[in-house]
Amino acid sequence: MVHIEDMKICHLSFILQRRFDNFTIDFLEWEDSSMLKKTIEQNPHTNKVAVESSTGRPVGYILGGDTGLRGVLHHLFVSPEYRSAGIGYLLMAECLKGFRENAWGARRILGLVYGNNPSAIKILKQNGFIFNPILEQNFPCVIPCYLDL
Numbered sequence: 015m016v017h018i019e020d021m022k023i024c025h026l027s028f029i030l031q032r033r034f035d036n037f038t039i040d041f042l043e044w045e046d047s048s049m050l051k052k053t054i055e056q057n058p059h060t061n062k063v064a065v066e067s068s069t070g071r072p073v074g075y076i077l078g079g080d081t082g083l084r085g086v087l088h089h090l091f092v093s094p095e096y097r098s099a100g101i102g103y104l105l106m107a108e109c110l111k112g113f114r115e116n117a118w119g120a121r122r123i124l125g126l127v128y129g130n131n132p133s134a135i136k137i138l139k140q141n142g143f144i145f146n147p148i149l150e151q152n153f154p155c156v157i158p159c160y161l162d163l
């Protein structure tokens with residue numbers, strides 16, 4: 015069984031390993047461990063980890079930050095062997111709950127996703143994110159989306 019919990023600094027190594035080994039998102043290359051550590055510390059309510067309950071092992075995570083003006087989804091990742099079980103959806107839902115209930119008051123959350131990533135797009139849409147249909151259909155590249163809280 016997997017449960018969702020707040021991210022802690024001890025999860026940083028999982029995040030670093032996953033984003034460099036497995037991530038297909040190539041617009042994250044400038045982020046280093048000190049920046050990731052800072053965002054974990056500054057956004058405790060919107061950074062979540064999916065953990066295998068029996069072992070405590072992380073199997074997925076979401077990083078979301080509140081700039082005070084806008085909220086931004088930074089990363090969403092689920093280990094391949096745990097995919098298509100609803101964990102990505104749950105991580106997103108818990109992160110958005112953090113934005114709604116505890117963050118600094120941003121009213122719009124922005125996301126970026128590759129047009130050829132149907133499972134990520136599905137999760138964003140299931141959680142209410144709005145896509146521009148023209149961008150979505152015609153540009154097989156990174157497309158923006160947003161959610162108003």
Ligand SMILES: CC(C)(COP(=O)(O)OP(=O)(O)OC[C@H]1O[C@@H](n2cnc3c(N)ncnc32)[C@H](O)[C@@H]1OP(=O)(O)O)[C@@H](O)C(=O)NCCC(=O)NCCS
Nearest residue numbers: 090091092097098099100101102103126127132133134136
């Ligand atoms: C995107 C990612 C986080 C999804 O995690 P996940 O735990 O498998 O997601 P979920 O199981 O909650 O939901 C996936 C949904 O997409 C659907 N899906 C999966 N592959 C699909 C496809 N090729 N076409 C359409 N839908 C698809 C699943 O059926 C599921 O929908 P359902 O809830 O109606 O059954 C995971 O694939 C991942 O880590 N990918 C690599 C990193 C990445 O791309 N991150 C997103 C950056 S924006």
